[in-house]
Amino acid sequence: MDETTMEEGDHSRDTEVAPALVAVHPTQRSVAVAVGSDLRVFDLQGGCSVSLVDDSGGRPHNDSIRAICYGAKGKLFVSAGDDKLVKIWNTDPWSCIYTVSSEKRVSAVAISNDALFVCFADKFGVVWAVDLDGFHENQVLVNKKAVPILAHYCSIITSLEFSPDGQFIVSADRDFKIRVTMFPKKPLDGAHEIQSFCLGLYPALPLSAFQIIPQGFLVSGSGDSTVRLWDITSGSLLDTCEVGAEAGLLQSNGGEEECYPAVTDLCATPDGSLVAVAIQSLSGIMLLSCNLSAKTLSIVKVVTIMEEAFIPTSLGISSAAELLWIVTDSVGYDPIVLEDNEVPGGVQLLEKLQGSVSIQKEVFLAAAETVKSAMRSLLIKKQYSVEKREFRKKGRNDRKIKQ
Amino acid sequence: MCSISVSQVSFGWSISVNLVWREMLENEANPYLSKTTRLPRKRFYRARAHSNPLSDSHFPVPVAPSQVDYSLHYPQLFPSSDQDDGSQKIKFADIGCGFGGLLISLSTLFPETLMIGMELRDKVTEYVKERILALRVANPGQYQNISVARTNSMKYIPNYFEKGQLSKMFFLFPDPHFKEKNHRRRVISMHLLDEYAYALEVGGIIYTITDVEELGEWMKACLEDHPMFEALTEEDLEADPVAKLLGSATEEGQKVARNGGQTFQTVYRRIMPNI
Ligand SMILES: C[S@@+](CC[C@H](N)C(=O)[O-])C[C@H]1O[C@@H](n2cnc3c(N)ncnc32)[C@H](O)[C@@H]1O
Numbered sequence: 001m002d003e004t005t006m007e008e009g010d011h012s013r014d015t016e017v018a019p020a021l022v023a024v025h026p027t028q029r030s031v032a033v034a035v036g037s038d039l040r041v042f043d044l045q046g047g048c049s050v051s052l053v054d055d056s057g058g059r060p061h062n063d064s065i066r067a068i069c070y071g072a073k074g075k076l077f078v079s080a081g082d083d084k085l086v087k088i089w090n091t092d093p094w095s096c097i098y099t100v101s102s103e104k105r106v107s108a109v110a111i112s113n114d115a116l117f118v119c120f121a122d123k124f125g126v127v128w129a130v131d132l133d134g135f136h137e138n139q140v141l142v143n144k145k146a147v148p149i150l151a152h153y154c155s156i157i158t159s160l161e162f163s164p165d166g167q168f169i170v171s172a173d174r175d176f177k178i179r180v181t182m183f184p185k186k187p188l189d190g191a192h193e194i195q196s197f198c199l200g201l202y203p204a205l206p207l208s209a210f211q212i213i214p215q216g217f218l219v220s221g222s223g224d225s226t227v228r229l230w231d232i233t234s235g236s237l238l239d240t241c242e243v244g245a246e247a248g249l250l251q252s253n254g255g256e257e258e259c260y261p262a263v264t265d266l267c268a269t270p271d272g273s274l275v276a277v278a279i280q281s282l283s284g285i286m287l288l289s290c291n292l293s294a295k296t297l298s299i300v301k302v303v304t305i306m307e308e309a310f311i312p313t314s315l316g317i318s319s320a321a322e323l324l325w326i327v328t329d330s331v332g333y334d335p336i337v338l339e340d341n342e343v344p345g346g347v348q349l350l351e352k353l354q355g356s357v358s359i360q361k362e363v364f365l366a367a368a369e370t371v372k373s374a375m376r377s378l379l380i381k382k383q384y385s386v387e388k389r390e391f392r393k394k395g396r397n398d399r400k401i402k403q
Numbered sequence: 404m405c406s407i408s409v410s411q412v413s414f415g416w417s418i419s420v421n422l423v424w425r426e427m428l429e430n431e432a433n434p435y436l437s438k439t440t441r442l443p444r445k446r447f448y449r450a451r452a453h454s455n456p457l458s459d460s461h462f463p464v465p466v467a468p469s470q471v472d473y474s475l476h477y478p479q480l481f482p483s484s485d486q487d488d489g490s491q492k493i494k495f496a497d498i499g500c501g502f503g504g505l506l507i508s509l510s511t512l513f514p515e516t517l518m519i520g521m522e523l524r525d526k527v528t529e530y531v532k533e534r535i536l537a538l539r540v541a542n543p544g545q546y547q548n549i550s551v552a553r554t555n556s557m558k559y560i561p562n563y564f565e566k567g568q569l570s571k572m573f574f575l576f577p578d579p580h581f582k583e584k585n586h587r588r589r590v591i592s593m594h595l596l597d598e599y600a601y602a603l604e605v606g607g608i609i610y611t612i613t614d615v616e617e618l619g620e621w622m623k624a625c626l627e628d629h630p631m632f633e634a635l636t637e638e639d640l641e642a643d644p645v646a647k648l649l650g651s652a653t654e655e656g657q658k659v660a661r662n663g664g665q666t667f668q669t670v671y672r673r674i675m676p677n678i
Contacts, residue, residue: 126594153557154587155558190597193600197561
């Protein structure tokens with residue numbers, strides 16, 4: 001992708017709504033939802049919403065949040081996005097302890113398992129690390145600079161995650177590449193040693209989400225309507241489950257051709273045995289069982305949710321894995337549904353996370369459309385027609401013909 | 404008169420190029436061939452001087468190294484794709500190979516080694532293909548171990564080579580990209596060196612040369628700072644037959660030499676990181 005495309009992509013996205021995101025505290029003490037620039041946290045134990053204190057001296061988020069995550073132990077939380085801010089939060093009690101300014105918009109975040117480093121990826125494909133030394137003494141962090149540690153060549157990184165044993169940092173880009181890198185003892189010197197690349201996705205098929213599961217496996221979901229199982233040590237592809245085709249979700253893409261809908265998110269239970277998959281246009285979610293000894297993926301069940309225009313955008317599971325959290329749209333209606341009906345925190349929680357429960361249906365439907373198109377353009381790589389490409393080339397000055 | 408219509412042919416090129424080539428050889432008055440050498444003339448393949456490596460082009464990319472079809476690149480050594488048991492792999496890669504001069508010199512120097520040039524410009528790649536095919540025809544049994552692929556090396560190296568597959572990588576006279584904001588387009592950078600270190604075996608060697616002093620310093624600094632590379636000693640360099648070729652084997656090098664330009668050469672070895 002060249003710079004002009006990137007900047008333009010950024011620009012056109014200004015008018016689009018970021019998909020809503022959900023993250024669940026590993027032991028389900030709280031749940032966080034990001035809607036646009038708004039971060040909402042609900043304390044599941046106290047049964048109340050959390051008012052977010054910001055002692056960091058940094059600005060609050062003022063543009064779409066693109067990534068949120070809890071640390072492995074749940075003590076830390078990070079939010080980041082289009083406003084180029086990476087906000088690091090203490091979760092007990094909730095307060096922002098540090099705000100890092102990124103040079104570019106941020107597309108993915110992760111917290112190292114020992115909670116000593118926060119890593120984030122920017123729109124140019126560079127992964128940065130921030131050293132959290134000092135935080136554990138509960139000091140407010142000062143002068144922590146982000147340091148670039150690795151990069152994908154000019155492709156937007158869509159997800160970033162640490163392996164459960166902390167050995168690897170795994171980054172996936174919008175083109176197709178999943179890179180598994182050794183996470184060194186001194187990450188600020190750079191993460192140079194590549195363990196593997198998970199290849200096998202055709203370069204034109206965008207990857208939307210992945211999750212690392214125990215014993216060195218990884219599950220990924222992509223724009224070609226598949227979920228794949230990989231071995232991260234060798235990078236080999238072990239199994240491919242054509243979820244769209246198997247569930248009979250053929251859809252028209254507006255043109256003549258029909259295609260299967262993209263996987264928009266997935267999340268696995270901590271033991272890796274069950275994978276929940278959100279698929280564009282599927283009103284509900286799909287559950288896959290992952291057999292780690294046979295190294296296979298198979299569909300167990302499609303959970304249809306009979307809400308109208310229910311389009312999940314983000315999924316979350318706590319370590320306890322009792323409940324699956326689903327966020328559906330970015331405007332605030334109907335943000336979560338639980339596997340069973342026992343919502344811890346009940347109505348209050350819903351109210352907090354939704355903002356308001358009584359939004360009119362028309363608004364919701366309109367919102368659903370916006371989300372759909374936001375998702376689509378996030379997931380489907382831009383394909384320019386030949387004329388458009390030519391036109392774009394002409395407008396650029398680095399292509400002058402020299403002979 | 405025959406035309407060269409191979410630019411549209413993707414992976415099936417070697418066969419169609421062969422046909423075109425034979426046709427061309429039969430045609431005495433073919434303007435694409437030099438009368439004296441019968442090799443394709445460079446001026447008919449002239450292209451833009453520089454490509455923007457950041458732009459997404461549409462050329463086929465192998466899904467993974469195991470999918471690189473050796474029978475298309477080295478047809479005499481791999482008569483059919485099913486006979487390729489994967490035991491012999493490409494060991495040398497010339498990144499941004501230009502018109503292919505280095506590959507041609509190395510081909511006879513290391514006749515048992517498979518090598519590939521990677522080149523972003525379509526026309527230049529076509530020229531190199533033609534050139535290799537002509538050499539194969541003119542020298543039966545020779546030049547079977549070299550080939551070229553049109554690709555963006557900054558993006559697709561992991562699609563061509565497995566971890567630790569390569570023993571040598573060459574970066575001869577790469578585009579300088581002077582402006583600070585374009586430094587990230589340079590083929591040698593700290594981040595891209597991670598990928599080269601991945602593709603190179605421990606002990607493998609990376610060769611760089613440029614006539615642009617600033618770029619020479621940049622490449623040296625990157626390699627020096629990278630924990631997975633160490634400089635070759637003077638003795639190592641003396642003993643290395645390839646190091647001597649860097650300034651003279653390629654078209655760019657010859658041009659610089661003709662103009663009496665200075666060159667800056669940096670050669671490093673892939674080592675185990677000390678973390
Ligand atoms: C100045 S030329 C040198 C060619 C040759 N090595 C020589 O010494 O004569 C640099 C070459 O690198 C190619 N190149 C630039 N970026 C590239 C990329 N990302 N992937 C593959 N080739 C690239 C250019 O098209 C050009 O042919």
